[in-house]
Amino acid sequence: MDAYYRQTIHTWQSVRSGRGMDWDLQPKVFKYYPHEFAPVPLDQLSALHDFLQYSCGLTAKKVYPGGTYSLRANPSAGALYPCELYLQARGLPGLTGGIYHFEPSSGNLRLLHTLAAEEGIEGYYNSADTAYDLVLLISAIYYRSSWKYGSRALRYCLLDSGHLMGAVEAAAWIQGRSCSLVTRFNRKQVQDDFGFENQELPMVMVTCGEGRGQQVVRPDMNLPFISGSGSFVGDPVIESAFQEMGESSECRPGTAGTPYTAGPNDLAEAVLHRRSIRSFTGKPITVDEFEKVLHAAAAGLAIDCDEPLRLFVVVNRVEGMEPGLYSGDGHCRRSGDFSQLAGYLCLEQALGSESAATVFLVGDCRNYLPLMLKAGLIGQRIYLASTLLGLGCSGIGAFYDQEVADFLETDNPVLYALAFGR
Numbered sequence: 095m096d097a098y099y100r101q102t103i104h105t106w107q108s109v110r111s112g113r114g115m116d117w118d119l120q121p122k123v124f125k126y127y128p129h130e131f132a133p134v135p136l137d138q139l140s141a142l143h144d145f146l147q148y149s150c151g152l153t154a155k156k157v158y159p160g161g162t163y164s165l166r167a168n169p170s171a172g173a174l175y176p177c178e179l180y181l182q183a184r185g186l187p188g189l190t191g192g193i194y195h196f197e198p199s200s201g202n203l204r205l206l207h208t209l210a211a212e213e214g215i216e217g218y219y220n221s222a223d224t225a226y227d228l229v230l231l232i233s234a235i236y237y238r239s240s241w242k243y244g245s246r247a248l249r250y251c252l253l254d255s256g257h258l259m260g261a262v263e264a265a266a267w268i269q270g271r272s273c274s275l276v277t278r279f280n281r282k283q284v285q286d287d288f289g290f291e292n293q294e295l296p297m298v299m300v301t302c303g304e305g306r307g308q309q310v311v312r313p314d315m316n317l318p319f320i321s322g323s324g325s326f327v328g329d330p331v332i333e334s335a336f337q338e339m340g341e342s343s344e345c346r347p348g349t350a351g352t353p354y355t356a357g358p359n360d361l362a363e364a365v366l367h368r369r370s371i372r373s374f375t376g377k378p379i380t381v382d383e384f385e386k387v388l389h390a391a392a393a394g395l396a397i398d399c400d401e402p403l404r405l406f407v408v409v410n411r412v413e414g415m416e417p418g419l420y421s422g423d424g425h426c427r428r429s430g431d432f433s434q435l436a437g438y439l440c441l442e443q444a445l446g447s448e449s450a451a452t453v454f455l456v457g458d459c460r461n462y463l464p465l466m467l468k469a470g471l472i473g474q475r476i477y478l479a480s481t482l483l484g485l486g487c488s489g490i491g492a493f494y495d496q497e498v499a500d501f502l503e504t505d506n507p508v509l510y511a512l513a514f515g516r
């Protein structure tokens with residue numbers, strides 16, 4: 095995956111030789127299945143309705159001179175929302191056992207396939223597993239993002255998917271459910287059976303609740319291709335990198351930790367009110383606030399491939415802490431005021447310099463797909479932990495890759511950055 099990473103780095107020159115966007119080819123942000131697939135309105139009071147709203151429901155509207163724009167519970171690079179959410183429900187009250195697509199715009203489901211007793215999307219796992227009451231599949235329609243960001247967009251699709259996983263984790267936390275992430279499954283078969291063709295990339299599955307101890311086989315399903323972006327221009331760099339990413343090397347599973355100490359009502363409030371901050375006041379935060387945010391980032395994660403990921407933090411304004419470059423465990427690596435440099439490294443975005451702290455996530459490319467998903471999930475925890483404390487946060491996907499790595503003195507790729515503060 096090193097090759098894809100290197101091919102898509104930002105340099106001072108590359109961002110200035112910019113590619114324009116073709117507005118005639120602007121992709122759509124919602125995928126709609128046609129009426130042959132029955133719409134299934136969800137009872138507004140049901141737990142599943144709330145679960146989906148907390149995961150990726152529409153939570154705000156933004157009005158621009160050109161129109162109105164919906165923002166969601168999950169953040170997205172450039173608000174382009176490449177991710178789609180599918181779910182398999184089994185034994186849930188009032189719902190036919192089946193595979194559904196979730197439409198964030200209406201809050202409804204569409205029934206895509208009714209499950210036979212022995213069928214389940216658990217059958218796509220590399221190792222046959224037991225059946226669950228609720229399984230989610232997150233995919234990414236990459237052109238929604240590559241229209242603007244070119245080949246670098248695959249990074250954003252992975253991070254966005256990770257954020258959505260993090261939003262699902264929070265939804266599960268609010269409802270007292272357990273959830274577990276599956277990154278190793280037969281992606282090619284899912285792409286074929288769901289009719290995704292080369293346009294929609296299956297990223298990750300999430301199982302919720304306890305297994306039923308019943309083995310299932312993959313569904314006998316052959317869904318038609320439905321375009322989720324309207325226009326589409328293929329990107330061979332993205333498609334071949336994604337194919338390669340599916341073949342992961344050995345890695346260890348992770349176990350769930352405790353990212354949030356807040357009660358379910360407070361966390362639900364935070365989920366529904368989370369936004370990306372656009373500018374900071376420049377006022378400091380306390381050490382306690384700083385530590386709470388980093389605690390959420392460091393908590394364990396139930397995932398089948400838990401790649402190690404390192405955090406570096408540029409502390410700009412934290413009361414009682416010397417400004418400098420820190421490791422995620424709070425160890426000061428170099429003291430000094432690096433705030434201006436941090437802003438420059440984040441592609442000259444003031445967010446990086448005016449924050450209380452700017453975090454850089456670093457890992458190696460061995461298992462790039464699960465690693466990037468994990469980086470996005472940690473990003474979502476940093477957003478929600480900040481929101482719970484009344485602080486602002488923003489993801490920063492655009493940075494000068496090599497210059498950040500040089501500053502951090504690491505040979506590993508820089509995956510993602512986030513800024514938080516007040």
Ligand SMILES: Cc1cc2nc3c(=O)[nH]c(=O)nc-3n(C[C@H](O)[C@H](O)[C@H](O)COP(=O)(O)O)c2cc1C
Nearest residue numbers: 165166169170171172173253369370489490491492
């Ligand atoms: C992976 C990722 C990368 C992002 N990169 C940037 C960035 O470089 N600069 C920025 O101002 N916002 C960035 N954002 C924030 C998005 O612009 C924001 O999520 C989107 O506009 C939706 O707004 P909301 O988060 O308030 O719902 C990023 C978000 C994500 C998830």
